Amino acid sequence: MVVAVLAGGVATVLWWAGTKGLDGDRLVAARFDALRIGLSIGVGGGGVFALYLAWRRQQSTEADLDNRERMLAQQERVAHDNRADATERRITELYTKGVEQLGSDKAPVRLGGLYALERLAQDNRAQRQTIVNVLCAYLRMPYVEPGQNQEREVRLAAQRVLRDHLRRGQDDKFWPGMEIDLTGAELLDFDLTGCRVHLGKFQSARFVGTALFDSTTFVEQASFQSARFTADAFFRYTRFESHAFFGTALFEGDAAFNSALISGSGMFESAGFNGNAVFDSTKFRGTVSIEKVTFARGVPVELARFVH
Incomplete structure (x- = not known):
């Protein structure tokens, strides 16, 4: 127009x-x-x-x-945002239920809670340290043998969960960067063979049965002050990339540190070795302290040079 x-x-x-x-x-x-x-x-x-x-x-x-x-x-x-909120709510629900089950007075229910928390941590990387903390807190709870066979099985299962997910070479199951605090815990046939731990706290822990730390790596310090090993303790090829503290620890069986590496300070003051103390090919890159250490079967040759 x-x-x-x-x-x-x-x-x-x-x-x-x-x-x-x-x-x-x-x-x-x-x-x-x-x-x-x-x-x-x-x-x-x-x-x-x-x-x-x-x-x-x-x-x-x-x-x-x-x-x-x-x-x-x-x-x-x-x-x-809705999916994220739903996921967070689901994680919270599963975590809460798992913790409640772990606190049950029935051993089978506790086992169910333990494995539910393990699955939750496996599927949610951000929850792993929190759930490791829960498992460690459970193992720190009082435990008296004998007469608690069912509880023994639950505690052994909790220890296996830690071992399985701290062990290197299992990419789908390995949880890197974990810190474990087992201060004062009662640990049964404890096994961390081949594991990698960012920080390990075992002060005043009691190891009942053989304690295995062969080829374990502690990235930060490992603390075993006042720990008690009731049977043999193996730290063969163990790598302490920082400090290793064994002050006032008591080794009632043999203690083997063959080919271990302590990159930081190796502190053994006032420790007691009632069995054989084996330090063949052990490497110390930092300060070594063995003041007031008692060796029931004589000072190992490898440590004699540190005696003042």
Whole structure:
């Protein structure tokens, strides 16, 4: 409509103004020229107007797409937040239920809670240290033998969970960077063979049965002050990448530190070795303290040089 009006207006102006004073053939020719020019302008103007309309439609389409994309992004954020909230609620529910089961007075229920927490930690990396802390707290609870065979099985299962997930070479099960606090715990046939522990606290722990730490790596310090080993204790090829504290520890059976490496301080002051103390090929890279240490079967040759 706008194009037609424009063409008509131009043709009218040229028709009257451009033909004024003409007659005959000259008048006819001038009027045809005016009509042709008007139509040309109309067609050109129509092209420009068509381009303008196309541009407006493109702008409107892009605006609609932008609005849709923003709406979809908002919907995705809301859906993601809802899924995250649902996951967190589910984790909290499973954790709470597992802890409640672990506190049951029935051993089978405690075992169920133990394995439920293990599965939760396996599937949720962020929960692993928390659940390791719970297992360690359980093992620190008072325990008196004999007469608690069912409780013994639960405690052995808890120890196996720690061992299995701290042991290297099992990429799908290994939980790296874990800290364990078993201060004052009663540990039964304790086995951390081949494990990697970021920080180990065993102060005043009582190891009932053989204690195995062969090829274990302690990244940060390992504390065994005042620990009591009622049977043999093996630390063969153990790597203490920081300090190793065994002050006032009591080894009632044999203690084997063959080929162990202590990169930081090795503190054994006032420790007691009632059985054989074996330190063959043990490497000490830091300070070694064996003041007031008692060796029932004589000072090992490898430690004699540290006697003052």
